[in-house]
Amino acid sequence: MTYQTFRFGAVECSPERVHRFPEGLPGLDHLHEFIFIHDEETEPIFWMQSTQDPQIALPVAEVFALIEDYSLDIGDDDLALLHIHDPEEVMVLVVVVIPRDVQTMTANLAAPIVIQRNERLGKQIFTADTAYSVRHPIFEAVMRVLEGGQGDAGTIPQGE
Amino acid sequence: MLVLSRRASETILLGNDIRIVILAVEGERVRIGIDAPRSVRIVRNELVAETVDLNKTATQTPLFHLSRKKDD
Numbered sequence: 001m002t003y004q005t006f007r008f009g010a011v012e013c014s015p016e017r018v019h020r021f022p023e024g025l026p027g028l029d030h031l032h033e034f035i036f037i038h039d040e041e042t043e044p045i046f047w048m049q050s051t052q053d054p055q056i057a058l059p060v061a062e063v064f065a066l067i068e069d070y071s072l073d074i075g076d077d078d079l080a081l082l083h084i085h086d087p088e089e090v091m092v093l094v095v096v097v098i099p100r101d102v103q104t105m106t107a108n109l110a111a112p113i114v115i116q117r118n119e120r121l122g123k124q125i126f127t128a129d130t131a132y133s134v135r136h137p138i139f140e141a142v143m144r145v146l147e148g149g150q151g152d153a154g155t156i157p158q159g160e
Numbered sequence: 161m162l163v164l165s166r167r168a169s170e171t172i173l174l175g176n177d178i179r180i181v182i183l184a185v186e187g188e189r190v191r192i193g194i195d196a197p198r199s200v201r202i203v204r205n206e207l208v209a210e211t212v213d214l215n216k217t218a219t220q221t222p223l224f225h226l227s228r229k230k231d232d
Contacts, residue, residue: 027212028219041225058218076199097214098221111211124211126203134210146226 004054008037011049018051019120022081026111026124031056034122044145045096048113060093063112066141070132074114078125082116091115095124096138105142106135 003011013035021032028050037047037057044065050056063070072092074084084090092114094107109132115122164172172180178200181193194202 025215026208027215043226045226056219057221058215059221075201077201095211095215095218097217098224100222102224102226108211108214110207111214124215126201126207126211128202128204130204134207134214142226 003035003049003051005037005049005057006055007047007057008039008049011035011037017120019048019115019122021122021124023123025058025113028056036060044142045098048093059096059098060113061096061107061138061142063092063094063107063109065145066094066107066138067109067136070109072112072114072127073129074125078114078123082114082121082123083119084114084116089116089118091117097135103139104137105139106133107138108134109136110134 001013001015003013005011017035019034019036021034023029024031031050031052033051034048035051037049039047042059045059045061048058048060070092074082074090078084092112094109094112096105096107098105109127110129111124111126111134113122113124166172166182168182168184170182174180177197179193179195181195183191183193185191196202
């Protein structure tokens with residue numbers, strides 16, 4: 001299947017790789033399907049591209065690649081919504097805001113995106129934990145991943 | 161909206177299984193303890209508004225690239 005995108009042009013992606021967000025995303029509630037696009041220029045940050053709106057793509061990163069001791073409590077209703085039975089099925093992403101000065105990039109650690117990989121279901125959830133910032137600086141962590149110093153960015157599934 | 165006055169250490173019960181305890185009042189800050197079943201989602205309202213803003217900002221990301229160590 002070919003998807004038209006504003007940022008990447010025409011992107012080929014099999015329909016089995018479309019991720020469904022039953023509740024949309026906060027502020028983008030009408031968008032329910034996204035594909036992940038990996039761009040060498042921006043790794044370990046990659047993209048959640050709407051299949052419904054070519055204009056909409058959000059930069060995201062795997063939180064555990066950047067912040068190893070991140071922790072998250074997923075409520076029972078969200079576990080049920082996302083059909084999560086096993087932590088191994090879960091991928092946790094954070095939305096990254098990248099201003100023109102990339103060194104000031106931040107990630108929203110307080111509202112991570114939880115993905116159930118096997119069934120490709122997703123939801124952005126709000127943590128009750130006040131320890132995490134909505135604008136957590138991540139440039140240095142991104143650079144560490146790029147330099148291969150730590151993190152497991154290499155395990156991001158390509159083209160998923 | 162029901163409006164109640166409470167002092168520190170006083171408690172409000174919502175239904176049978178939610179307890180809200182006023183732990184401390186320090187100037188403009190109120191510390192609140194909440195006992196509720198795991199199925200009850202507790203969210204700070206401003207987090208929702210900030211996340212809406214940040215998601216929308218993220219969709220406007222300018223072109224960028226990250227320099228990385230390459231073989232070539």
